[in-house]
Amino acid sequence: MKMKTRRFFIWTLACFPLIAILAVVSFFRQPLTIHARVAEDGGFMPDIIKARVGEPLSLRLISDDVEHSFALGQTDLQPVAFQPGEPAEIELIFDKPGTHTFYTTTPSSLNFWRMRGVIEVSGEGETQSAEPLLYIRLGLELDGEHESGEQHVEFARQPSAARGAAFANQIPAAILTSDYYVSHSPMEAFEELRGEPALQSLNDERIWDVVAYLWRKNTSPTALVEGQRLYQVNCAACHGESGAGDGQFADEMKAIAEQNNAEHGIQAPTDFTDAEHLLEAKPAVLQGLILRGGMGTGMPMWGSIFTEQQTWGLTAYLYSFQFEYPK
Numbered sequence: 306m307k308m309k310t311r312r313f314f315i316w317t318l319a320c321f322p323l324i325a326i327l328a329v330v331s332f333f334r335q336p337l338t339i340h341a342r343v344a345e346d347g348g349f350m351p352d353i354i355k356a357r358v359g360e361p362l363s364l365r366l367i368s369d370d371v372e373h374s375f376a377l378g379q380t381d382l383q384p385v386a387f388q389p390g391e392p393a394e395i396e397l398i399f400d401k402p403g404t405h406t407f408y409t410t411t412p413s414s415l416n417f418w419r420m421r422g423v424i425e426v427s428g429e430g431e432t433q434s435a436e437p438l439l440y441i442r443l444g445l446e447l448d449g450e451h452e453s454g455e456q457h458v459e460f461a462r463q464p465s466a467a468r469g470a471a472f473a474n475q476i477p478a479a480i481l482t483s484d485y486y487v488s489h490s491p492m493e494a495f496e497e498l499r500g501e502p503a504l505q506s507l508n509d510e511r512i513w514d515v516v517a518y519l520w521r522k523n524t525s526p527t528a529l530v531e532g533q534r535l536y537q538v539n540c541a542a543c544h545g546e547s548g549a550g551d552g553q554f555a556d557e558m559k560a561i562a563e564q565n566n567a568e569h570g571i572q573a574p575t576d577f578t579d580a581e582h583l584l585e586a587k588p589a590v591l592q593g594l595i596l597r598g599g600m601g602t603g604m605p606m607w608g609s610i611f612t613e614q615q616t617w618g619l620t621a622y623l624y625s626f627q628f629e630y631p632k
Contacts, residue, residue, distance in 0.1 A: 336365035344416035358428030378610030401430035412542035418605040440593030469518030517628035524621035532622030548626040550576035
């Protein structure tokens with residue numbers, strides 16, 4: 306009996322360090338709790354999180370008021386919804402160092418887009434150096450007025466990319482390039498095509514069909530589907546599902562804009578169904594505004610959240626409020 310007791314005592318002493326190590330590991334693997342409140346009451350807390358390459362990061366998401374969601378920029382993670390009394394737990398693993406923005410896709414209040422935080426990932430791995438943004442390389446001004454042509458835009462029917470494709474072989478090669486697309490507005494393309502000898506027999510309606518073809522040629526069905534998804538999740542709350550600037554927060558934003566009566570500050574959401582406004586905008590300018598945001602106008606900055614490919618898909622989708630693209 307004494308021998309058995311002694312063996313048990315020795316076994317316990319031998320295993321104690323292992324038990325202690327497991328207990329410490331278990332402690333440090335406890336999920337980090339993030340509380341969420343509407344933006345006006347604090348947003349995400351904490352809003353700065355540290356992580357390391359290759360090490361699991363466990364998060365426990367708790368809502369203190371209404372339903373929220375947790376989304377992580379430039380990753381494949383789908384937004385995770387959580388409600389008061391129903392916490393959600395997720396685990397993240399990063400394969401390279403960098404900074405990721407987390408945010409909400411749930412329009413819980415006018416300033417829901419301010420609910421953001423960052424995960425700072427340290428460790429070994431390559432980090433890509435950022436190149437100058439396209440609108441900067443092209444020398445374009447984001448905050449200036451869109452260049453307006455002399456042509457008044459009023460469509461009897463929506464310009465059709467399918468109808469415009471019939472004249473594809475009459476379009477000058479220089480206008481068919483992606484470089485032309487990003488640096489010119491649809492209005493500028495219309496005016497240039499209007500002066501082309503090969504297209505002189507076409508009326509204005511047909512020329513606009515050709516412009517629609519050019520804009521559709523510079524995107525893809527996949528990009529348009531992704532652009533539509535991003536728009537509905539992140540933009541429709543202000544700009545409206547149909548792009549008419551009539552989202553759920555539009556009236557509140559208009560009231561603030563009228564009350565302030567200031568050049569800078571919260572502004573009414575852009576109406577993408579306004580032909581003259583949208584068709585005077587260059588794709589590189591729209592993409593730049595998506596990346597940078599509206600500088601205090603209420604338009605959020607998406608550069609740290611969307612990938613470059615996503616910003617171009619969203620840009621292309623905005624023009625679909627004016628042009629009819631094949632399904």
